[in-house]
Amino acid sequence: MILIVALLLGVVAAYLAIAAVEMLRLGIGFRQALFYVPFKLAYPIADRRIRIAREAKPPVIYAIVHQSRIDPALMLALLPQDTLHILDPESAAAGWLEPWRELARTIAFNAEHVFVSRRLVRHLRGKGRLAVYFPDAVEPDMKAFRLYRAVARIATKADARIVPIFIGGARHLPFSFTPAEKAPRHWFPRLTPVALEPVSLAELVERPDGQQTTAANALFDRTADARLAATDSFRSLFLAIRDAAFRFGAGRIVVEDAVAGALTYKRLFIEARLIGQRITSASAPGEAIGVMLPNANALVASLVGLFSASRVAAVINYTAGPANVTAAVRTAHIRTVVSSRAFVQKAGLADIVEAAEQGGAKFVWLEDVSTSATMAEKLGAALLWRRPLAAQDAAKPAVILFTSGTEGTPKAVVLSHRNLVANAMQAEARIAFSPRDTLLNVLPAFHSFGLTGGTLLPLLTGVRLFLYPSPLHYKLIPGIAAKVRPTVLFGTDTFLAGYARTADDNDFSSLRLVVAGAEPVRQETRRTWRERFGAEIVEGYGLTEAAPVVAVNTAIHNRDGTVGRLLPGMQLRVEPVEGIAEGGRLWITGPNVMIGYMTADAPGEIQPVDAAWYDTGDIVSTDREGFITIKGRARRFAKVAGEMVSLGAVEMLAQALWPEDRHAVVAVPDRRRGERIVLVTTAEEAAPEALVQHGRNVGANALMVPQDIVKVDEVPLLGSGKTDYPSARRLAVERLGLDKAA
Template structure:
């Protein structure tokens, strides 16, 4: 009994001591600090930027991504006590949240009825602070986007500054607001609070005068906070492995029309086997050409090269022999990974001649596959989670080549951080999850097909379905009917041509299409919506 009491006394003393530390470190009230301590310890919260929010001059609106039931309790513990928190009905009534609701002022609102803005404008004009919790799954053209419009209107009327706040990792908590099939649960993920500097709506619009509306300027700023919460220093291999840890090694991640489906574990095992072969014939940091179509093999080769700390030089085999020769010479490529079956089927003998004319040798995947032993497979199966070489996000990962329309092709060197940042910029603006299937028909030797169409799904756990050519206008609608993708990447020209040959229902599984490279015509939008 005495030992139990002593243990409890020790725990209370430790709790009080840590509370005192947090009070002075973050400038909290003591009751705020005490109620923040359990979260700090359980989730190892990185909270260094919360003082940006605490020190923001009023009037200010804290725009918080509401991913789980935890954010209101966290923000009541961390934001200034005079902040008025606008809570959803569940948070306003939840019994467990009662101690935290006592830390500040709260009101409830029904998401179906937009804020009564006059009252909130008066609060702000009186040098007040608002905390608004916006749904995590919001896209510009759906119903809940009107919440952004309401916040924008209130901020403009009160000339209030906006401070976006995003709690990275909260989406996977057991109390997540996202269904478990879209956000696999983790009991104690490490959380990181991303906070951006205060800016008025006018200042946000001034950064990009071409912005279509004030509300879109707010939406972009909100997305920046989400991007700021991403760890861009992991390197692509580790970022992909992190995704495998989140969704499970057995999660199907890549599929093509010939080889079938690979889960994360099989993908990394195959990539490690290939990476060992690449190591044997190339040097660390060397540019290695990749001459492959959109298929499982190109993903395996890319990850194998990343694991081995080689730079993947993505050869544009549609550019012609002279451009390929120039590209190989420009990037000083000595080895090019390709497939005999692909070369024969696509009739690319002249491109092979262009590669050899540039001074490079072909490494055939068929020969690599034939040389793999049972021991190689066993070693890869045991060590698939670890890269072959140390990873450095600042080092080059990929080389892309310009089209050569203004002379010889230029080599564009992109680091791990460049590519991961570009992919996560997309992830910050569209709502995707491991329940999605992304159909990518765009070639990986173009930036759109590589970053959005290939790297983005690999680092987010979205299943990637690869199709080798965007020019198969009659076949792609049939592929979409069978694969049932929910997300698709394309250009207006390609999308319009698919629509001309598609039958009713071919693309009916799609939630949205990401279109780039050229303007989207109204007719293309209309026919896909229909």
């Protein structure tokens, strides 16, 4: 009996000691500490950043993303005791919270009372604190979004500062509000309560570009920033994907192709380790290793293997032509290229292999890796699949991509692990992805959209990925979609329009989300997908240097003709450009902006970005709600008779007149007016007179209307699906008999 009493006293003493430590460490009250200890003992909690919330000076509103039933209890323990908590009806009625109600002034307020704002404004003006629990929705419906508007009004009237709070990992608790098929349950997940610095709404609505956004959008975006901050973007790609395997299950099928079949996370890591071991023996940490593979399981395994070995994956654009491949190999100082003999033979890439070898690279063939792997190596890979082959550093380079060269010579863009993980998490904080989704990816990995959005994002979010090797198989891809039944599809306008021409109406009926980027989406394409397949195309914007996504439309924030709103964690500014009345040059900053470039005059050397802000070279305009409209590339403006003319706007003029055809507008020298505009088009009926009349009808400037039209069977395209403007310009110069040196 004495022993039992002594044991109980020891437990009580230990409990009180732990409570005392937490009280001193976090600055919470003793009763709060007693309440917090069970959470601290049950879960690994990284609570360092919750002090930001406690130290915020009133009046303050804590905007808490409500993910699970224990969130209010955790906040009762961690937020100041004088905080007034406003809960949804279910949480407010929770009987198990009853003994702890005295920890807060009240938690009995029903969420509906938030619309009765006078009392809450008085509470805040009296140096009060308010905790509001928002529904856990990346894309809230209009009803849920009204809560953001109501709280924004209260904060404005009370001059209260906002502290958003997000508890990372809470959606995977057994008490989560998210269905288990979207967020697999774990009894003891790592919890990361994150609070952002207190900011007033007046500060949030002011943007670096000098414009103001709406208060509701500012509040919504600030909570999205907290959601992003709770993700671990400082993990290397290998560790981040491995964490996803633990979170969604090592036995979950995560990647599949039509030839090799399906791979689980565990099987993917085993194959990756076998490839990484071979690369490790033939290279040094940090060395750039070329990857020349189509969309297939082997591509994903090779990338993960290189990340495991701390090598840099330089993804080679095998459609760019021999000269560009040789230049790429030399610029990135690539000595080894991972590829497949079967792929090279089937795709007819012997000249590309020769070009890479001329650049100084040797090939490692995956067929040889497979056949030469010993039983000991296979057993080791099966046992050690969780462990990386080399030390990991998220700040180091992870990938080298080569820009498409739409405006000139391609450049080598160096992206870190953090750039890529952060961009995937930024996208997840703006668009809802889950293990219930299947992504059909047809975009090649040498295209930044195809790499980050089409390959890495699914691996990090548990989305099942089906890889198809070429986006150009317009007749085959609709049939693949009919069999795979994807819910998500990424593409470009060119590819989406091509698939629609050959698809049956039911082929894409499973899609809930179609995201388009790389080029403007034509209204004809948008209308076709809406009417035939019941799918809304949401348009986004990105560039390789930003890993690549910068902005995107979403279900609740969607405006045709724009590329959406900025991703969480990013800022923009728009600088005036001489000759352009509306909009200006877009500059961006954020965790996804590249490390730097590699250039041909300094092979293998990274030239860092000079400043925090990166000049995109795009001319844009923004509206009050933050929607971005692309006017064109700075280089895609021509100076005609002293006036700046957007070549992109001229393309839209031609597209509206001949919507079924493809068009490229280029500028060529003109002795009298400086430059002249040429339309390269597939429209057989295209005529200057029709363009002139259409321009008059829509009120277009006469200088915008091209008098020269070059008709072609196909507008030149790059492998990414973008228009190849240098080739289109050369074609125009040749057809019009102009000086080719111009």
